[in-house]
Amino acid sequence: MTTRFTRTFGVAHPIVQAGMSWASSNPALPAAVSNAGGLGVLAAGPMFVEDFRKALRTLKAATDKPFAVNVPLYRPQADEILDIVIEEEAPILIASQGGPKKYLGRFQTAGIKCIHVVASETHALKALEAGIDAIVAVGGEAGGHPPPEQVSTLVLVRAIAKAAPEAILIAGGGVADGAGIVAMLALGADAVQLGTRYLATKEATVHEAYKQKVLAAGIADTALVGAGMSPIRMVCNDFSARFLEAEAAGSDIEARRAIFAASSLKLAALDGDVANGKIEAGQSAGLIDDLPGAEDLTLRLIAEYRSTLARLAGLDIALESRLERSLQGVL
Ligand SMILES: Cc1cc2nc3c(=O)[nH]c(=O)nc-3n(C[C@H](O)[C@H](O)[C@H](O)COP(=O)(O)O)c2cc1C
Structure with a gap:
């Protein structure tokens, strides 16, 4: 393409x-x-x-x-x-x-x-x-x-x-x-x-434990954490629960900043602490269930978009012939 x-x-x-x-x-x-x-x-x-x-x-x-x-x-x-x-x-x-x-x-x-x-x-x-x-x-x-x-x-x-x-x-x-x-x-x-x-x-x-958390996550298992700061989307864990509870309880920005700063992406990605680190990942974690090599994945994405395009072209043909049939019915 x-x-x-x-x-x-x-x-x-x-x-x-x-x-x-x-x-x-x-x-x-x-x-x-x-x-x-x-x-x-x-x-x-x-x-x-x-x-x-x-x-x-x-x-x-x-x-x-x-x-x-x-x-x-x-x-x-x-x-x-x-x-x-x-x-x-x-x-x-x-x-x-x-x-x-x-x-x-x-x-x-x-x-x-x-x-x-x-x-x-x-x-x-x-x-x-x-x-x-x-x-x-x-x-x-x-x-x-x-x-x-x-x-x-x-x-x-x-x-x-x-x-x-x-x-x-x-x-x-x-x-x-x-x-x-x-x-x-x-x-x-x-x-x-x-x-x-x-x-x-x-x-x-990233640590193997991080990848496993991403694989295990469903589409609703991430949250936006850090409102009012520079918020991140991450897979929910103990850290996100601590932050979101403080937010819900109305704690002030300094208290929330302290909780946010005590965690990091490095803690999850390098040290594998997936309870307290920031497991940054998107909602699409819920669409992912394997750990392929990156080259295989890229080739698969290409094959998938081609087959999706073919499916859409097929829909187009099906639609056209349906339209033709209904037009013939009218004429
Ligand atoms: C673990 C992680 C680390 C990221 N680090 C950066 C970064 O260093 N710089 C950047 O521009 N975006 C960063 N992003 C955002 C990505 O570049 C990208 O915009 C985002 O992942 C796309 O959404 P998706 O995860 O739904 O595919 C990061 C995303 C993730 C998941």
């Missing part, structure tokens, strides 16, 4: 493996996805600066296909990380959590394509106005940082596609299979970003 995304970024398929702190902070996951024809993304979020440079070099050596680097702009030493992305000539930057003006000029000068992650229509339009090459729009179902207002992916993606039809739009949040990919393309997206689905792969570097 050729879209404006595949043409602009030189990627074979409109599939992006989302940048995920810890889970894709290693070269193996993005290399597997890029080699299979999707866009693999190395997540710089929690990495030490020199580890990041090494991982980036390993990734460059592991694939001759396009890949991207995800940099959350609020992380400490974000500027040093951005410098390394330029020095090492990574082909694509995907930045999140901040505005594009911070980096866009020097990346354009360096000839590196830039994609910006947004969770609202307003921020999408601002990023496009600044001159970004494409945007990722993340809706309420997503793991990590969905929009605080929880506008669903279905509505957010459609709104942005209508407001900015000329923009290259990558949809994220709630997609776990080929049917979801086709749904997003139908809304007007040019590609789809999948996070939680790629979290549940062999190459994702």
Whole structure:
């Protein structure tokens, strides 16, 4: 399938493996996805600066296909990380959590394509106005940082596609299979970003206990935690219960901040403390029940979206012949 995304970024398929702190902070996951024809993304979020440079070099050596680097702009030493992305000539930057003006000029000068992650229509339009090459729009179902207002992916993606039809739009949040990919393309997206689905792969570097929690979760087993701060969607556990109880009891923001800060993604992802850590994952956890290799998963997604398209084409033919028959009945 050729879209404006595949043409602009030189990627074979409109599939992006989302940048995920810890889970894709290693070269193996993005290399597997890029080699299979999707866009693999190395997540710089929690990495030490020199580890990041090494991982980036390993990734460059592991694939001759396009890949991207995800940099959350609020992380400490974000500027040093951005410098390394330029020095090492990574082909694509995907930045999140901040505005594009911070980096866009020097990346354009360096000839590196830039994609910006947004969770609202307003921020999408601002990023496009600044001159970004494409945007990722993340809706309420997503793991990590969905929009605080929880506008669903279905509505957010459609709104942005209508407001900015000329923009290259990558949809994220709630997609776990080929049917979801086709749904997003139908809304007007040019590609789809999948996070939680790629979290549940062999190459994702989160603790085995974390992966098992994602596999065990049903579609209603995640919650948005941290309202009034920078809320995350996560699989419910003791930590989320503590936070949500404090919230329901009307405890003040400082008390809630203390509970929130006492937990972390690292605690769950690296240490495997899935009772007290932040098990960031989206609602699509409830659609996932296996831990394939990332290359197999990418090939499966491609096969699934093709079979979904064939099913839709079949519906079209069935509809046409029904219409024909009913017209014949009339005439
Ligand atoms: C464990 C985890 C870590 C994440 N870390 C980051 C990150 O470092 N930077 C970022 O831009 N988004 C991050 N995200 C959000 C994803 O990039 C993506 O937008 C989201 O997972 C898409 O929704 P889905 O999980 O429903 O597929 C993270 C998501 C998860 C699940």
